[in-house]
Amino acid sequence: MRTGPTILHLDMDAFYASVEQACKPSLRGKPVVVGGLGPRGVVATASYEARQFGVHSAMPTAQARRRCPNAAYLNPRFGLYREISQTVMELLARLSPLVEPLSLDEAFVDLEAGGALAEEDPRGVGERLRRQILAATGLNGSVGLAGSKMLAKIASEEAKPDGLVAIEPGTERELLAGMTVRTLPGIGPATEQVLRRAGIHTIGETAEAGEDELLRLLGKAHGTALYAMALGVDERPVVAERDAKSVSVEDTYDVDLTDRTQVQAEVARLADRCVRRLREAGRSGRTVVVKVRSYDFSTLTRSETLRGPTDDPGVVREAAARLLEGIDTTAGVRLLGVGVSGLADFTQEDLFAQWSEAEAAAAGVAEPAAEAAAPQPVRVDRGQPARGEWRPGQDVAHREHGAGWVQGSGLGKVTVRFEGPATAPGRVRTFAADDEELEPASPQWPVPGHEPLAE
Structure with a gap:
């Protein structure tokens, strides 16, 4: 364990939804849900406005629609999210050579491995990083600082949204004591239920139960690990990025x-x-x-x-x-x-060729025989589905009206709102789905006033 809060955990706030709000002025300050929109789709990210209605990630989209029917439900644009993530990860790499990405919007940084602490304390480094991310992307991120990865991640959760929390070494047990056991990594509903039956509800009660009791309840490996976490002990190092197989x-x-x-x-x-x-x-x-x-x-x-x-x-x-x-x-x-x-880093253009007829019908997608039989996959930008696939949130361009995005489609029609990061909320127009003047387009980015990083 370290003597200072020198492990940093960054978690971008409602990342996918925040990107969509930044790109679509009419959605700023309104509930936005990004994820699978089919009958069996799940929520990837919900904006904070949508979370007020009880919508959260991993929730079935159908359930989210019942809780928040007036939200904007959008398909994800992973090509754009990756581009913005690369900018954020580059900022982290300037702090230290030891950056461990967990996903597009989350990473650990070992500040002791770089020169970031030469002139600033960890809190100063964290605040400067948040300002740099906002300047480069227009988005907010929350930062946790601690002497271990586990505590740094807990700190960033406490910091949300748009904040910074530092846990000083020596204060861990006092901070953790009142938190529920589910706060600890790897503790799911089954383990929580076992502990609850034994009268253990909080991390403090877990530590007080002692290692022998936890071994009896959970077995050697799980019990030993849980006892260490309850004491705030986590010796895992920050591991530099490796390409996952x-x-x-x-x-x-x-x-x-x-x-x-x-x-x-x-x-x-x-x-x-x-x-x-x-x-x-x-x-x-x-x-x-x-x-x-x-x-x-x-x-x-x-x-x-x-x-x-x-x-x-x-x-x-x-x-x-x-x-x-x-x-x-x-x-x-x-x-x-x-x-x-x-x-x-790409998917097959004709994903519907892998669907069953029932799934395609449920999603409202006809499966053209010629496309389904195409022998070769085609590399495409995830943000640019092929013509005729008009998906909510998709970027489009019209020869007369300019750039916009799809609000919805069906029954041979597609509705488009014409706006972008630099405009006021735009007008909505409806076209025939096969309108030859309407084309898939690349995402509009960056947000005005936020310049790409200098080399």
Whole structure:
């Protein structure tokens, strides 16, 4: 553990939604939800205005619509998010050679590894970083500073939105004492329930219970790790960026799963979680992997390679379900996992070619036979879907009216609001979906007054 708060954790505030509000003046100060908009879509990010209605990330979009029906629901534009993320990560790299990105909008920085502390204390470095990010992108980020990664991340959560919190070494236990056990990394609902049954609700109560009691409740590995975290101990170093070869999630169950329907539901849930992580990293993948560990600790993995890279949750969910069909789970399952490998920075242009007819119909998308049979994937900007795919939030340009974005489409029509980062809220017009004067366009960026970083 360090003697000063020299590990920095940056978390951009409602990143995807904030980018959309910066680009679309009519949405500033209003609820915005970014994510999958199909019948089985999930929320990637909700603006703070939408969060006031109880909308949050990982929530089914259908549920979010019920809670906040008047929000703007937009498809993500990962190409633009990656571009802005690169600017932010470059600012972090100027502070230290040890930068550990967790996603497009989140990273750890080891300030002791660079020269940032030569003339400023950690708090000064953090405040200067937030000003630089705002100047370069027009967006806000929250900063946590502490002597460990775990505490720095907790501090940035406490700082949200648009703030900075520093946890001085020696104050950890007092700060953590009243927080719920779910605050600690890796503590999910199952572990929380085990602790709750033992009368343990807060981190302070976890530390007071002692290591022996936690070992009895949770087993050696989990109990030892939890006790250390409850004391505020985290020795993990900041690890410089490495190119991920796969993205995966897995869950271990306190009671072995024997019901086949429950196993199938868990695999579907894990597939959705895996895709959320994939999208947060701005990646796609072509190989889906399912992992099943049985009651006797024997482990099976099965994989399926798709025709092209994808980040579509329906595609990954269906592939995972097919893989599970060939695995016998009747004796009991103690662990399930879903992963995606063969990562790429792009998806196949015709994602609908991988959809089932039912999914395509539910999403209101016709599946042209000629396109579905196209043998070669095409690399495209995620922010520029092909003509006829008009998606909410998509950038477009009209020969007469200029640049704008799609508010909605259906029944052969597409509605466009013509505005951009430098304009006042724009006018709305409706066109035929096949209007030859309307074209997909590149995102409008940067926000006026925010200049690209100097070399």
